[in-house]
Amino acid sequence: MTNRIKTLSLGLAIAAAPLLSAPAAAQGLGVASANLEAALGNATALKTAETQIQTQYKTQIDAFNARRTAITAELSPMAAEIQTLQGNPATPPATLQAKVTAYRTREAAAQRELQPLAAPFQRPLSYAQEQVAGKLDAALRAAMVAKRIGIIINPQAVVAIQPAADLTADVTTQLNALVKTVAITPPANWQPGQQQGAPAPAAAAPATPAARPQGR
Secondary structure: OOOOOOOOOOOOOOOOOOOOOHHHHHOOOEEEEOOHHHHHHOOHHHHHHHHHHHHHOHHHHHHHHHHHHHHHHHHHHHHHHHHHHHOOOOOOHHHHHHHHHHHHHHHHHHHHHHHHHHHHHHHHHHHHHHHHHOOHHHHHHHHHHHHOEEEEEOHHHOOOOOHHHEOHHHHHHHHHHHOOOOOOOOOOOOOOOOOOOOOOOOOOOOOOOOOOOOOO
């Protein structure tokens, strides 16, 4: 069990699109990078919610981790065998394909088995994330105004950057000012994506290190 629940990717599409016009950028506004996923994950309200979820759902999280560990132990030898076969030029293609198909079939079955085990703590985590994510755009724009930034680019598009041009921590600071606390008990009829202005979290990742059994 890790000390912190893994934050889900929210698929935030803010990337490299300019947020202000070219004339505005020419008025002395700068360019900066911001990792919005990291900014969200570092928000104090979300960290607090994650800690609460870890405590409240400890039994379910432990059961999930135990089953995931067992499945990983089952899949790892299968993956190792496939790698060995792939490295042997004499391996018949049909043999290799059969092994790969068997692995993928078992892996898919494992995902189906793990998903309901993760659901009890995944749902409150998604709810907490959406409450913070709903303020992410406002936090980003406030950070841009404070630092006189006209354009935000995705970190993946950056070759090199000075630390002062990274607005990630500034966005988190603004989030902390906008969102003091969040609830971890979703309404009975709540579904991911219903928080006003919040992007929907990607589905089916558990609130612990990646749920996908390793060994491929």
